[in-house]
Amino acid sequence: MYVLGIDIGSAACKAVILNENKEIIAKRVVPIGTGTTGPMEVFDLALNDAGLKKEDLALCLATGYGRFTFPFAKAQKSEIGCHAKGINHLFPEARTIIDIGGQDVKVIKLNGKGNILNFVMNDKCAAGTGRFLDNMSKILNIPLDKMGPMSLEADDIIEISSTCTVFAESEVISQLSKNIKIENLIAGIHKSVAKRSAALMHRSGIVEKVAMSGGVTRNRGLVKSLEEEIGTEILVHEDSQFAGALGAALFALTEV
């Protein structure tokens, strides 16, 4: 028996196929979000990897910003619930989850049973989100997956003082016109995102252990920068990017 969880985000679509023993049979990400061919692509890719047809699925459950738009999903759940479920599965000891997605940042607090106690969200400002990092990667002409490793080579941090995305971008461009070490500038970009996430986390209160979910977990430089801001280790799993889709698949198992 197989189920598929699909997380249709603003920046990326993720899919996870589980068997009845909660084992991951396939997982895929496509870096385009809701309103694109992303949901269909990620669905087909995951099924293909698993050697399955859509008729073989007992249930497809969708989460994320675009969860009500996917025709093959017969059930939907909120992103908050799915990220909590997915992270609780990967790290039962986590009590605070920081999810930095493409266009918002969420902090979710869990109790010892994995139930949600509360959450706070910033969806008003792009400055602390994955989208900000995507824009910076374009301005710097450095692929997103190189930003993390490069920032870890920094020997100083060029701080970005602007709190607004548009002004921060101008600030980065003006730094580029100077003879600076690019690694130090990327470290500064990560610090500015980390500071915003840390402020949101402090607003909700940080209870250890802290775990991170979402695509920005792929950026180890950002994770390190956030650890420095909050003074606490952050748990990251190789599947943390898939936490929402994994949570959706786990919910699907409970509904068949």
Ligand code: ADP
């Ligand atoms: P959403 O669910 O809102 O679509 P995700 O949680 O999938 O967002 O996160 C998307 C973000 O993850 C992107 O904006 C990007 O900054 C980051 N990201 C994705 N893949 C990578 C990667 N390989 N290296 C660094 N950052 C990444």
